[in-house]
Amino acid sequence: MAVLSRYPVLATAERPLPTLPGHRDDGKTALHALLDVPGGPLPFFTTHLNSGIAESAVRCAQVRELAAFVAEHARGPFPPVVTGDFNAEPDFDEVRLICGYKTAPAVPGLVLLDAWRFADPALPQGTWDISTEYAVNFGARPSRIDYILVGPPGPDSRGWVRTARRAGDRRTAGVWPSDHAAVVAELALPQPSLKLRGA
Template sequence: MSTPTPAPGAPLRVMTWNLWWRFGDWRARREAILAVLAQERPDVVGLQEVWADEGENLAQWLGERLGMHVAWSPSPAPQRWRRRLAWNGEDPAVVDGLQFGNAVLSRHPLLDQEVRELPGGGDEDEGRTALKVLVDAPRRPLPFTTTHLNSSPAESAVRVEQVRALVPFVVGGHRRGEHYPPVLTGDFNAVAESDELRLAGGYLTPGPVPGVVLVDSWRFAAPDDPGFTWDRRNPFVARVHQPSARIDHVLVGLPPFTGEGSVRDVRLVATEPVGGVWASDHAAVVVDLEP
């Protein structure tokens, strides 16, 4: 697999997107997902709610078509997600073999990858994990992590404990000056003002790792843009009867004075149907970093 050579001054583009597992018309949706990724051309994208069965893995399917390297992390406890498909009338024989997890696609080789299981809690252990890779980016390695935290609005306390385990994992092994500042992406199922996001950032309240700050990239967006990644304009969201919210985040470590890894631009994509098909119930966040 060939690695693209970036144009001088080209940003390092990172992205996060929840792909809504195998819900709805997933065959049509995966074509829409592919179209969005092909248009945006991220260098690295963290994906959540990725499905896999015995014959196919959605991340691998996308990676082959986009010419990207793939890392995949299945959940150790996918039963809750399988039950939801069964309730929707899916064939139990098919549902029982499905996996659910996180993935990373990268245009550049992956030097390392590691998975961390996160604390459970709430009504049941949802098998949440974090997937960290070290991307062989053109100028220096990029530590990149993607995750998906517990989903119930009432489980902020569980997500706080997950963040306490997550941040040391994200920054572990990071060598300032040799690596880009670490990037943490994912569906946190929590808004920026929540205890769990304040804790993850480490600048509105003391974080899990003293001296570590992870900046919410959306703070660089237009101040009047709410950045709703969970938006009631999407019919899959409207039927849940919850308010619109920004729950998908890209957090970046503090850059050096020279600015490598700082946020140049941030925006939402997949905010409209693609050929009449909503690719997911979530919008995606795209962030351009200074090279």
């Protein structure tokens, strides 16, 4: 895993993620980079959770640790941005837990919005198994298991998800870049406060 940024990185941190008894420790971690973007520092995180089809409980434990890590480092004018391969579809317990608005949040007060909520519904949604029709997945279609999650925007709309889409979902010179499509989101910079007048 890595965080690549065109903007300066002000600080970094790493957190190992847990496993549970009876499950292999795959050495999963979460990374944090505080990015010096226009409008102020942005707390950015990325991770890759366990992939076993029967490891939802492990992923839930990993998400709880990830949420604590995010809460520790989510400082600054921008909401936190959490990205990664969660190996879980949007309705799975571990995704509901990290988002914290369809169930109690993993850390009180930490709510993350799935950027895909802001995508054009007509766009293809699958991010995994895009290149092979015979790979095992969670259904008869490509699964969406890769995410950009963003905290609620501030009052100046800083960090609001403006758009979301897939990328890397076509062959280049006959070769797939990955069996995963990338998720791309555009976030808003701060907007001047509006002055409203009463009638």
